[in-house]
Amino acid sequence: MSDLLERLRGRGWRMTAQRRVVAEVLDGEHVHLTADEVHARAVAKLPEISRATVYNTLGELVSLGEVLEVATDKRAKRYDPNAHRPHHHLVCAQCGAIRDVHPTGNPLADLPDTERFGFTVSDVEVTYRGVCPNCAAA
């Protein structure tokens, strides 16, 4: 079973069927589902799960730092379970496919003090956009 469930239990998270299902749906590499997609897949495993529970659970996973919210799509938030390895995203402008990528260099270092306007900068989010091989072939 997934490490995620272990970690959550270790943190005193009360385990319920609903939470287990949501955690199971969010498992694997290059998984970037919208809340609605998570709900759809959760319903397939546990038909009576409600939308509110999915939203609540996703929100908790995010505040626990186990899942990342990413805003590559402009419509809906997406949830990325790959929270323990810093990475950025590569998005196909046509079909919306998303890949995790690991650029070299540190973009934080590229922002000189004069461009910080007194902000305390703690984080950076990079989204590359392009066309994926499938769409390029079509």
Added chain:
Amino acid sequence: MSDLLERLRGRGWRMTAQRRVVAEVLDGEHVHLTADEVHARAVAKLPEISRATVYNTLGELVSLGEVLEVATDKRAKRYDPNAHRPHHHLVCAQCGAIRDVHPTGNPLADLPDTERFGFTVSDVEVTYRGVCPNCAAA
């Protein structure tokens, strides 16, 4: 008057009071309004302008490349008229304030071929997050 209106007219854009008002609202540096804010300000100048028109006009300005859509906020799209000077964004995690910034270096070059998965990468969007001086003082 603004260059924007000149450019649009030069492209054969049909000029109407509504479009003029939207273009006027979107003028200046560090302007990052939501569609709703644009509508509110447009209504102040032209009370009978409708929401649909604001959305349509914003959409057209974006496809003409005169305005950028930015997704710094997770709720609503924001519109950035500073489309002719490439730049990125610095966002306050607390109050949501947004500044345009110009990092050194080219993040596109930081993505090695092995991390491109066959994509043709054409664009990169960088969002720095931190705390602004106002919020830090509070």
Added chain:
DNA sequence: TCCTACAATGGACATTGTCTAAGTCAAGCA
């Protein structure tokens, strides 16, 4: 000035997300 294609209107609808009141249940404990 008149025409006509294009733009604007307003209101219904769609999508995404949040909230609440009431019912349910996991986990600790005797």
Added chain:
DNA sequence: TGCTTGACTTAGACAATGTCCATTGTAGGA
């Protein structure tokens, strides 16, 4: 094992943002 309790879940109303469409209005050319 069987309570107890507080956290969890539910359904559905509501809110915010965005889209669509049929109708009405109008900018700009003939």
